[in-house]
Amino acid sequence: MAPRHTPSLPLLGGRKPSHRERVADALRAALIAGELRPGDVYSAPGLAARFGVSATPVREAMLDLAKEGLVDTVPNKGFRVTAVSEKQLDEYTHIRSLVEIPTTAGLAVTADPVALEALRPVAQEIVTSAAAGDLIAYVEADLGFHLGLLTLAGNGHLVEVVRDLRRRSRLYGLTALAAQGRLETSAKEHLEILDALLARDEEAVRAVMTRHLGHVRGMWAAP
Structure with missing residues (x-):
């Protein structure tokens, strides 16, 4: 299911966010709102279908979220949402x-x-x-x-x-x-x-x- 809103966050340095950044922001919003749950594993193709985009920017965005500690990569499966203590x-x-x-x-x-x-x-x-x-x-x-x-x-x-x-x-x-x-x-x-x-x-x-x-x-x- 596509997200109801396209994130409208303050621009970095006044520039327009890339498609990858917009997808990452949409994934963060879904994660924060509890639509993506800690401990659950999500595949890039599955998330792409859910958000109405292609798998490539989703995969790239999830790698960005992994760098931020929001998800962990699960080989051959996708990404697991991390818990916060x-x-x-x-x-x-x-x-x-x-x-x-x-x-x-x-x-x-x-x-x-x-x-x-x-x-x-x-x-x-x-x-x-x-x-x-x-x-x-x-x-x-x-x-x-x-x-x-x-x-x-x-x-x-x-x-x-x-x-x-x-x-x-x-x-x-x-x-x-x-x-x-x-x-x-x-x-x-x-x-x-x-x-x-x-x-x-x-x-x-x-x-x-x-x-x-x-x-x-x-x-x-x-x-």
Whole structure:
């Protein structure tokens, strides 16, 4: 089955992503949303048919995901989705807190209000996707919002560090939270962050970001 959305992530260096990169992003989104499960083995031809593309870019994309530690190669069979330990999730959350909270809070002083307001449709898309239970759209919009904010800080390396951390962590609890109706609580925090930034309230931004990352870690721990 083809994915419902084509990932619309921030471009690297302003260039258009290659077909291989787009396939890799679609596979990451499916993995994060729980459509590709830890421990299961997937073949490139099988995934190609599922996503409506040819096997070659899927095979290349899965090799990229293997380099990131998201999958392992299984000779003559395909790729096995790797599991993430609780210790790893705690470490990823800690690093994200060290990087994202002060950087985002600092934008309350430095960011152009017009650039911040331009992210409102993305923040609203997160809420809409959560309400609809569209997990892939949620993941894509959530990533676009957070990386969009960090891009305003002007440090491309920082953006890539956070992108990599998010790829490695994966939000395994999203499916359960959506079913319980709890995903919308986290989704609405994106609008809170944006409003606090536009109000130039650095401490409020820091508080909401701290709460938000705590919810994110809770998602990872959800059954």
